[in-house]
Amino acid sequence: MYKIMLKGLLTDNDLEKLNSMEGIIDLLCDIPNFNMDMYDELDEDKISLVDHTLSINLLTDSQIESNLRRSMDNNNLALINKKRLMALSLLYFGIKDENNKYVGYICPYTGKEYNLSDMYYELRKPYSERNKEKVLELEHIRPHSSGGGTVLFNCIPSSKEANNFSEKSDLHLLDWFNQSGSKYYDKERLYNLVSYILSAYSISFREYQESDLDYYENDINNDLEIDNDELENVKEYKEKVKNKKHISIEGYIPFLKQLINKLETEGYDVSLFNNKLVELENNNIISNINKYEIVQDVIENLFKEYSGDENTSYLTYSLNIDYIKLVNSINSNDRQEIETILRTRLSNIKYLVDINSKTMKDYFISLRDNQEVDIIYKDNHSQEEIQSFVENLKLSYDTKINIFIEILSERQYTSYEGGKTNKSNIFNQRNEIPFKGYESINGLNTSHFWSFNSQIYIIPLLFYNIYYNKKEKKYIDSDKDYSGPEYDNARKNILEYLSLRNDKIKSIEDYIDELDKKDKKTKQVQNLIDLRDSFRDKDIRLIRYEKELIEENMELKESISNTIRRVM
C-alpha cells in the first residue's frame, strides 16, 4: 500500500494561490509564479506537465452538482468550487511520478489507490457504464445525514466503500475505522485529512464573501453548463447562502476535535491544529471553542457510560447532537457545572426511557430525527414535552425483539379460530399488529416480524438464552434472563403454533430437526430447479439449431429440384 507523505497546514501564500487556476498550476506543478503568458516560453516537459495537470478530473460536474442540490434541499451548507476541491485533494492525497506529474490518488479513508489516467477515461463514459472501482465519489466528512454540508471543509473525493450508502454508511469516521477492524485506519492519512480540513476552513471562509458568490455563479455557468431553470435555482441558492452566512459553523468543530484528539493519542504534536482553531476563533469565524470542547468531552463520556458498550458507537451517536443548540442551552462555562447539568438531563432521560420499557439505545438512535422534541436541550419540561419526547422515541432492534416476546406471552395475540390463526394472531405475517406502546404510530407493526426473526433471535433467546450475532456470525449468550411465568407463556404459545402447523412437532427440538430437514429439502429442490433451468436453456439452443438445419434442408431440396427441372 502506498504510504503518503505527512503534510501540515498550507501557508497563507499557498492558500492565496488556490484562488486562481494559475496559482493552482503553480502549486501542483511546482512552477513558481506561473501565469498563462509564460506558457509558450516553458520547455516541452513543463508544457506537458501543465497540460496533464489541467486535464486531471477527480469528479464529474454532475457528481458535485447533485450533492450541492441534496444539501440545498436539506438546508445544509452548499457551496463548493470544483477546482479548489481538486487542487486541495491532490496536494494532500495525490501520488506523483518521478517527472513531478500527478498519476494517482489515495482514498483518504480506505487507502485505495486510483490511477488518474484510468479515471480520466472512465469519467468520460456515461455513469451506468463506468467501472465504479476506478472512479471516486464525493464523501461528506461529517455525514450529510447529520447535517454535514457540501462545502470544501466537509467534502473530499473518496472511494465508494467510504461513501454513504455503502460500508461506512452514517457511521462516525473513527467508529467506522474501529468497526472495520482497523483494516482501513492509517494515522498518516488521518493526519493529512485533518490538515486538509483545516486548510479548507481558511479557504472556505472567503467563499462567504459576496464577490465570491458571483465568482461561484460564473463558475457554475462556465463549467457546469446548466440550463435556465437551474440558473433560477442558483439565484435562489444564493439567497439561501446569504442567510447561511449568519449560521454558525461551530457544529463542525466537535467532529474535527475528535479527529485531532485521536491524532494526539497516536503521539502526534497537534499544537498546529489547535493553534489554527484558536486563530479561527480570534478571527471571529468560530466562537466559544473552549465551551464546545468541554460540552463535547462531557457528552461523549456520558454517552459512553450510558451506551454501556465497550466499542465506539457513542461517537456515531454523538454525531447527531446539535452542539450549537446544546451549548447555547447551558448558561455556564465551568466544566463542573456543565457536567452536573448534562448528567442531570441524561439521568432524567434514562428514567423516562426505563419507565416506558425502552432502552438508552432507543434514545440514541432517535437523536437525529427528534432534535425538536429531545429533552437533552432543556432543563425544565412540561408534561406535554415529556409525552412528546417519549412518543417520538424510535425502537432499536433489541427493543422490538423484547416487545414482540412480551406480546407473544399474551393470549390475545396468539389465538386461533377453527385451527387457523385469527386476525390478531401475531404469528401470521399478514396480520399487522402494532408494537405494544406504539399503537399510535402508523407503519410500526409486527407483520413478517416472526418469520424474519424466529429462527435467529426469538426461539434461540427464549429456549436457549442465546442469539445470533450477525457481525460475529455465530450464536452468543444473551445477557437477559428469559425465565419466569410470562416467558413460559411465550414458549407455550410458540410450541402451540408450531404443532398446529405440523402435528409431529411436540417440542422445540422437533422443530429444529424439522428445520434441518426442511433446509436439506429446500437445497435439494433448488438443485432440481437449477438443473431444470439448464436443461431448458439447452433445449432452446437445440430447437434453434434444429430449425436452422431444417431451413437449410428445405433450401437444398428446393435447389436440387430446380436443377433437375433445368436439366429436364
Added chain:
Amino acid sequence: MDNKIVELEKYKIDIQNKNNLDNKSITLDELSIEELDGVSKLYRSEIKYLTEDIKKRVENIERLKQENKKLKKILGRSE
C-alpha cells in the same frame, strides 16, 4: 374413491406451488416439507421429460446434418 380425490387435490396444490415458484410469486422458504416433496416430484418429472426431448432432438439434428451433407454433395455434383 375418496383417496383418489385427496390425491388429485394434492396434485393440484403441487402444480399451483410449482407455478408460483416458477413465476417467482413465492419462494421455497414458504413451503412446508410435504409441499417441497410435492414440487420435487414435479421438477423431477419435468427434468425427465426434458432429457428425453433433448435426446430426441440431438438424434434429429444428427440425422439432418447427415442428410444436408448428402444433399450438398448431390447439388455440388450436379452443378
